[in-house]
Amino acid sequence: MHWNTQLYDQKHNFVAKYGENLLHFLPQAPQQTILDLGCGTGTLTAELQDYGQVTGMDASIDMIAKARQHYPQLKFQVGNGLTLAPTPQYDLIFSNAVFHWIPDHPTLLAHIFQALKPGGQLICEFGGAGNIQTIETGFAQALAQVGGTHQQRFNFPTTDTFGQALTQAGFHVKHLVTFKRPTPLAAGEAGLANWARQFFAPDLAHLTAAQQTAVLAQLATNVSELWQNGTWIADYQRLQAVASKP
Template sequence: MKWNAQRYEKQHDFVFKYGEGLLTLLPQTAHTVLDVGCGTGDLTDQIRQKGFDVLGIDQSAIMVDEAKRLYPNTKFQHQDILTATSSATYDVVFSNAVFHWINDQDRLLDQIHNLLNPGGYLICEFGGHNNVAAICNAFGQELEYLGINYQNPFFFPETTSYKQLLIEHGFQVLDITDYDRPTVLHDGIDGLANWIKQFFQADLARLNEQQQATVLKNMTVKLQDQLWREDHWEADYRRLRVVARV
């Protein structure tokens, strides 16, 4: 996945804005925080402003460079959580809208467990079961019409199964909740196409320009009744929120 940091800030800022609610869950007894998948650093900087010693990491060097430019007083590093090696440990591992990009959840949770101090917290939110189901299903159908096998790249777990996975990796689950969160997409009629170009870019790259244009046009027509609201698209987001402890 290649990210355009400026486009992300402008067109997909709902990602970190909706994540601001997670900040209220940070325990005041904590001191050190690791923000996994910090993106352009907006939430990381807010954590710093709340008085925590925070480090933001992201596997995208482009995102980290933009975060450093926007928030020079906040610490950021270019790191992939799955391969990160550090002697530092933290009171909280925090993450917003990231875990659904990671299919190797066993490795992810082992890494997080190792990075937490005894009694430390995992506080995260990401896509839950049936997140953006209408969009994913429509996109898969369009690729199938073109004779292309589509595999949903996201990890959108059910609440019960993810709770069990956390327990198996040594976490005490304090709270786990899934909920619908309809999400307004920016840029009016172009909002859906812009979202697809960002989040399905790897699959779109398999198509020529004409095929891409056809897919985007067909999806706009197909999803109009479900997701169009007078002057904007409203994506069918469903989230999973976790507070757990080691």
């Protein structure tokens, strides 16, 4: 998946803003080592500096380049959560809005478990079951009208499924909840199309510019109940977890 880092920074910075809700789960210990897994353009990595020695890691070269540009004083590296080195080196692994991009949670959690020191913690939030269901259904229908097929690529688990995966990886689950987070999209009327251009980019890439415009207009019609008082409200459902390695 190719990330448009400028669009992400300008219109989707709410993702990192909401991630700040996770910070109160972090113990403060200046010497602790923290990995911000899937750090994107580095907004939360910069905030994690207050909690210990942080490294931002992301699978996207473009995201890491942007993060380094924003925060040259911080440590960033290109890397994938699915191939983390099996060396226990982190006290905390933090991750906001990343795990729903990763189809194989058992493999991901096994790698995270190995990379944590004994007593270390995973603190994460991402899309849970039912996340963006209205938008995704509306988009799939709009795409079908120009002959396209929406490829479901998100992994939105229930708390039961994710809790079992955590336990099977060896974690002790300390906090596991799911909750609705109706999320206003920036830029008024253009908000939904901006969002879809970022998050459904692989589906739209196959279409001509005219087809893309038609699909996005049809999407807006299909999900008109999300247009409220001059703002698109995305039907986000989040899953939050804190789990420790014995």
